[in-house]
Amino acid sequence: MSKLQNRLTNNPTASEILASPSDHEGARKNLSDCLAAIEQYEAEVHAFASIDKNVSVDDAPQGLLTGIPIGIKDVIESVALPTEFNSPLYENHQPVRDAACIAVLKAQGAVVLGKTTTVEFASLGRVAETRNPHNLAHTPGGTSSGSAAAVATGMVPIALGTQTGGSTIRPASFCGVAALKPTWGLVPTEGLKPYAPSLDTISWMARSVADLERVLLCFEPLEQIPQLKDVLRIGMYRTPYWEKADASTRSALLETVRILESHGHIVEQVDGPAGDEELNQAQDTIMHAEGRPAYLAESLQWPDELHVDLRGEVENVKKISPTRIVTAYDYLGSMRPAMEQAMSGFDAWLTPAVPGEAPAGLQSTGDAVFNRLWTGLHVPCVTLPGFRGPSNLPVGIQLVAPRFKDRHLLATAASIEKMIKDG
């Protein structure tokens, strides 16, 4: 276990750029830094499905992200570049309307520099060709593969991803960047290719918690700014899946605990509510159940061409019965308040983000075992970088909080981010 080092980029974060107000000059400089990073890394990393190298920051409206270039996972429809979902069925598909989340960020001054790669439809099927920029022989994680790799290399300071199982927190952890999967429902999903609508969550990655917060403010303008107490109270939750956490993840968590305690904060070992060992299975049931209507239209339009794994969703190859679906919905409905009851009084819970480092090879994007439960519970999740495993690849930690406590969670994460950086 070593601290994260060997930065892949010295490009500034969005918050650093925007800290000094300017006449678009800072934005133009930043855009050229991003293009330089693309020049340096993209040929090997393959983070983008398409890039708009002629994008201009000169007409960007004033807002929270004036002139900030962003990457958009290519399962989110955009007018500026094609939206292909990494599916051969949608080659050159060109929507005429931006997804709601893009329209919001553009209204705040962001410019879309490129569409980032994804596993097909952000679910099953074709994986991205993207490589982990820390070691090209390893996966960057998925399904938001390109967003994580693009942010890690400074090709963009901010990129949107999505999470239905573990598709944001996992690749962010593997690539050594920060990410927020917000509370389900907080960000509009209009224009996102749906997989499982009761789980699908538009999320984002950046190289600082301050940047994560800036994007959250675009979507959550009304919430009050939280005031943290001097002493944080953090729960250390191993989850029912702790045996899946390898030495590098365990060590990253223990090191975070040590740092928190050395700063005078309180860390308590916590248990989840009774029945928490079924959380991942329930999320899996719902995801595949909702995946059945998700690809019905494609299965009828392209009966021979649709990827066999996607056709499997439509054909219910997992034989998920209506009784099982209803049981899973109702169980998750009961576990949401039960988990938040357990969390009450804590600023956040600290918990694994991933089993360990990014696996070797590109075919598997890794295991979402430490993400599924939280996606099913609809709660906000943050991953923070700061640690490396035995292969010198990044290993993130995760912080979670009750629904709609996104800003409190980010404030807590910002405090912990600083402690980790300071050691």
Next chain:
Amino acid sequence: MSKLQNRLTNNPTASEILASPSDHEGARKNLSDCLAAIEQYEAEVHAFASIDKNVSVDDAPQGLLTGIPIGIKDVIESVALPTEFNSPLYENHQPVRDAACIAVLKAQGAVVLGKTTTVEFASLGRVAETRNPHNLAHTPGGTSSGSAAAVATGMVPIALGTQTGGSTIRPASFCGVAALKPTWGLVPTEGLKPYAPSLDTISWMARSVADLERVLLCFEPLEQIPQLKDVLRIGMYRTPYWEKADASTRSALLETVRILESHGHIVEQVDGPAGDEELNQAQDTIMHAEGRPAYLAESLQWPDELHVDLRGEVENVKKISPTRIVTAYDYLGSMRPAMEQAMSGFDAWLTPAVPGEAPAGLQSTGDAVFNRLWTGLHVPCVTLPGFRGPSNLPVGIQLVAPRFKDRHLLATAASIEKMIKDG
């Protein structure tokens, strides 16, 4: 109270047309019947936002709906005709991809004859100019105003609507047609303009339960055909809102009970689970809470033009706190199994569809008091016509069943439809 009569159309239903296999000749004859009904009624009724009078049934693929013209509520994106959401912000908006539900029905042979009118975004804002075809001085109901009016007049045998509160069952009841709001999640909502994603449900209307079932089969091809017992067991559920049911609704329900009992079926007065009096309020809380992100993009893109009621959703004029949202989600999560526990052993529950006849005037589309709870519970709902109130306007009844019992519910409804027709 009189039986429903004075049929507005003698056009056949889809199931009647498809009962006799033909070489598209039946389909062509049917299409011309629909166009004749449009000629007869549309100038006064205004059911359509746009009509494709040149649509051809000749190339329709063989399927469950070969050559059947359908109407599509104009909050669902289509390639054949503009999709304007009845919003001045989206005038002439022309999507390049069909919504998933349209693609499914087209793959089954349906042809899109027109886009039907809607309240703006199927939520708030501008109402449709549509009139109730049974009395032009009355509302057809909303927000699926045009779909109900178009089916009632035989302009199309089948039309898609949506329901987030009571937007399908209510206009169908007001216009004297049958409708199914299926279980939430059963029909893909990709390409629907979202209002409240955890409630939004694509639904449909027709002039017979057989037609409702035919559309359901397009979306639910795998489910087994249910076998009804000879003696139905029906619960008569007044809901906590019974005082809102006027004499015409009460009389329609009592007459249905009398008919059921005269056929030897069992009808029992039933109570809902404890706490059912909060169901409508919880649905309302969720709808407006999710309506906030729904129109955020429009509020930023068109700050001065967005309808004040829609801007009010974004600005949270109802001051719905995160605590209230979470409480409503968790309460609905607990009430779904509780309600289904109460329903267990019944083929369906009989309950009001609407307070009574369609109100006079076009500005109010009526009260969703008998619909909100069921939309919030995610259960399938059917409305059946068959009765009229004191102003000689239709008054529907409603049947509901547990989630994913859609086909059993329709089989039960078909049996009751026949009894009502036979008296």
